Amino acid sequence: MSAELIKxxxxxxAGLISSGEASAVEVAQAHLDRIAAVEDxxxxxxxxxxxAALAQARTVDERRAAGETLGPLxxxxxxxxxxxxxxxxxxxxxxxxLEGWRPPYDATVTRRLREAGLVILGKxxxxxxxxxxxxxNSAFGPxxxxxxxxxxxxxxxxxxxxxxxxxxxxxxxxxxxGGSIRQPAAVTGLVGMKPTYGGSSRYGxxxxxSSLDTPGPLARTVLDAxxxxxxxxxxxxxxxxxxxxxxxxxVEAARRGEVGGLRIGVVKEFGGEGYxxxxxxxxxxxxxxxESLGAKVVEVSCPHFTYALPxxxxxxxxxCSSNLARFDGMxxxxxxxxxxxxxxxxxxxxxxxxxxxxxxxRRIMLGTYALSSGYYDAYYGKxxxxxxxxxxxxxxxxEQVDVLVxxxxxxxxFPIGERADDPMAMYLADLCTIPSNLAxxxxxxxxxxxxxxxxxxxxxxxxxxxLADDRxxxxxxxxxxxxxxxxxxxxxxxxxxx
Amino acid sequence: MLNEHAAHGSAAAGxxxxxxxxxxDEVAHLARLSRLALREDELDHLATQLDDIISAVAxxxxxxxxxxxxTSHALPLTNVFRADEVRPSLTPDQALSGAPAADEQRFKVxxxxxxxx
Numbered sequence: 001m002s003a004e005l006i007k008x009x010x011x012x013x014a015g016l017i018s019s020g021e022a023s024a025v026e027v028a029q030a031h032l033d034r035i036a037a038v039e040d041x042x043x044x045x046x047x048x049x050x051x052a053a054l055a056q057a058r059t060v061d062e063r064r065a066a067g068e069t070l071g072p073l074x075x076x077x078x079x080x081x082x083x084x085x086x087x088x089x090x091x092x093x094x095x096x097x098l099e100g101w102r103p104p105y106d107a108t109v110t111r112r113l114r115e116a117g118l119v120i121l122g123k124x125x126x127x128x129x130x131x132x133x134x135x136x137n138s139a140f141g142p143x144x145x146x147x148x149x150x151x152x153x154x155x156x157x158x159x160x161x162x163x164x165x166x167x168x169x170x171x172x173x174x175x176x177x178g179g180s181i182r183q184p185a186a187v188t189g190l191v192g193m194k195p196t197y198g199g200s201s202r203y204g205x206x207x208x209x210s211s212l213d214t215p216g217p218l219a220r221t222v223l224d225a226x227x228x229x230x231x232x233x234x235x236x237x238x239x240x241x242x243x244x245x246x247x248x249x250x251v252e253a254a255r256r257g258e259v260g261g262l263r264i265g266v267v268k269e270f271g272g273e274g275y276x277x278x279x280x281x282x283x284x285x286x287x288x289x290x291e292s293l294g295a296k297v298v299e300v301s302c303p304h305f306t307y308a309l310p311x312x313x314x315x316x317x318x319x320c321s322s323n324l325a326r327f328d329g330m331x332x333x334x335x336x337x338x339x340x341x342x343x344x345x346x347x348x349x350x351x352x353x354x355x356x357x358x359x360x361x362r363r364i365m366l367g368t369y370a371l372s373s374g375y376y377d378a379y380y381g382k383x384x385x386x387x388x389x390x391x392x393x394x395x396x397x398x399e400q401v402d403v404l405v406x407x408x409x410x411x412x413x414f415p416i417g418e419r420a421d422d423p424m425a426m427y428l429a430d431l432c433t434i435p436s437n438l439a440x441x442x443x444x445x446x447x448x449x450x451x452x453x454x455x456x457x458x459x460x461x462x463x464x465x466x467l468a469d470d471r472x473x474x475x476x477x478x479x480x481x482x483x484x485x486x487x488x489x490x491x492x493x494x495x496x497x498x
Numbered sequence: 499m500l501n502e503h504a505a506h507g508s509a510a511a512g513x514x515x516x517x518x519x520x521x522x523d524e525v526a527h528l529a530r531l532s533r534l535a536l537r538e539d540e541l542d543h544l545a546t547q548l549d550d551i552i553s554a555v556a557x558x559x560x561x562x563x564x565x566x567x568x569t570s571h572a573l574p575l576t577n578v579f580r581a582d583e584v585r586p587s588l589t590p591d592q593a594l595s596g597a598p599a600a601d602e603q604r605f606k607v608x609x610x611x612x613x614x615x
Contacts, residue, residue: 101596102595102596103596104588104592104593104595104596105588105592197572197573198572198573211570211571211572212572237580240575240577240578241571241573241575243573304561307557307558307560307561310554310555310556310557310558311555311558313551313554313555314555314558321532325533328533329598330598330605330607331596331597331605332596332597332598333596333598334598335598335599338598338599338608340608342608343608343609343610344607344608344609344610345533345610346535346608347608348533349530349533349534349535350535352532352533352534352535353534353535353536353537353540356534358540361532361534361536361540361544362544362547362548362551364532364534365525365528365529365532365534365544365548366548366551366552368528368531368532369520369524369528369548369552372531378556378559379552379555379556379558381568382558382559382561382563383555383558384568384569384570385561385563385566385567385568385569386558386561386563387568387569388563388566388567388568388569389561389563389566391569391572423547423550423551424550424551424554438569438572439572440572440573441572466572466573
């Protein structure tokens with residue numbers, strides 16, 4: 001039973017639990033057994049608490065036995081990105097500066113997972129403070145891609161993607177600031193969704209770039225992603241940028257999954273030089289598939305999208321340099337060099353030098369540079385104008401089409417170590433995902449096959465206007481169904497056994 | 499902090515840049531502004547990398563953006579207020595639970611006076 005349970009989708013597990021065919025404890029135990037078997041090679045988690053997970057599962061079983069009506073995902077296990085605060089588990093953002101920290105409050109996303117009866121198995125590894133595309137920037141060591149343990153699982157939500165792709169959990173949370181949900185999902189053969197900015201709460205999410213950070217789901221199917229999206233999204237008075245509107249009907253859209261009559265735009269600027277041929281081949285097949293399913297496909301130009309990457313690498317570091325000023329060794333976290341003679345400022349500088357890894361230091365310095373008064377207009381100010389132009393490109397495109405599509409990433413998963421000390425090469429992984437962060441609109445990545453060169457997963461990105469999150473689920477579900485018919489099952493079934 | 503840096507770096511302000519975007523002295527100055535006590539070898543390494551990155555992101559200056567308003571945020575937002583009423587919050591023990599040092603319900607920090615001396 002145990003081995004079968006881990007391959008089930010979240011929706012299937014929820015059905016088994018609610019019908020009494022499996023208990024939440026059995027389901028949790030099956031995943032804990034899987035973690036025990038594969039975690040040494042995958043290293044998806046920064047913290048695992050089997051006893052706490054089983055206790056949560058027992059509570060769900062008891063409530064069900066008492067006749068309570070529970071949420072649609074009650075009893076389903078989940079891996080939780082270590083960027084969300086949790087009172088009962090350490091919260092580190094994979095940084096040495098927060099090693100062992102126990103927050104005094106739960107993030108809104110955490111609280112809603114608990115209220116929905118999801119069973120939190122542990123916290124997942126990530127690039128430190130969510131800065132990176134490979135999860136190599138973790139103070140606690142890299143996570144490995146279950147498709148090929150020598151490859152990166154994407155980042156920054158790479159522990160989450162690896163956990164779900166390795167069947168250690170059917171669901172995981174992530175956060176997406178420049179692609180940190182969609183890119184890890186793409187390179188591990190999963191579904192990863194960045195909701196509309198403000199659609200999911202940032203309260204208790206350790207801030208990287210506040211105008212961009214967006215919590216979202218990772219899952220093995222479009223429906224599972226939608227179920228999790230619905231479980232933790234929606235207005236939160238604790239987040240001043242939270243949208244006070246109902247969550248778009250994402251679950252209904254994921255169940256519906258059809259594209260007849262829909263207008264789909266292929267972003268002209270994303271493709272060609274710098275893109276892996278196998279990625280482009282699977283992408284073009286997916287576009288043909290959408291056409292065969294009844295969508296009307298046109299090419300759309302978004303001329304400023306090519307400036308999204310440089311604009312992002314000014315805006316995000318600028319916000320990061322300000323946000324990370326709070327890690328100063330005074331109120332919580334690491335403190336280094338307090339020998340009763342040094343000043344607070346000296347202790348801060350020693351603490352931050354010791355507690356932050358190289359990428360975080362680079363971005364803090366870059367942001368400090370871009371925001372300094374002599375350079376502000378030429379860099380940060382200009383990047384903000386580019387942000388306006390990118391939002392206008394989206395507006396113009398969505399007058400012609402209902403959704404835009406592109407490859408999620410220019411390449412498949414690259415080898416661990418290959419780009420570790422080449423920041424510009426690493427940044428290119430976010431080339432196609434960044435525009436939706438800058439404009440705040442909804443975007444999803446769904447698996448569209450394996451690249452011929454390396455037999456590694458390729459992601460199809462589907463983008464929709466702000467608050468049209470349901471539309472990307474609708475298109476994603478149609479693609480998923482048609483491709484699974486063609487493949488005879490989920491893409492992940494082609495992954496090698498761990 | 500802004501003014502401190504402006505005095506240091508304003509000579510090069512606004513120039514279109516490409517290679518040689520930032521000097522090692524400027525990097526050392528940025529580290530001080532960022533409260534990062536970096537080693538000499540870290541500064542050397544960062545100087546090269548920041549130069550590469552700044553040269554690349556300077557591409558934003560190619561965009562014709564005359565009269566384009568800046569966007570700081572993706573959503574049209576107005577200030578959100580709540581009623582000014584007392585609500586439960588963290589206890590002193592909770593608030594101090596992660597403190598590196600605490601004393602009499604306060605965060606205990608290294609000396610902050612006479613820093614400029």
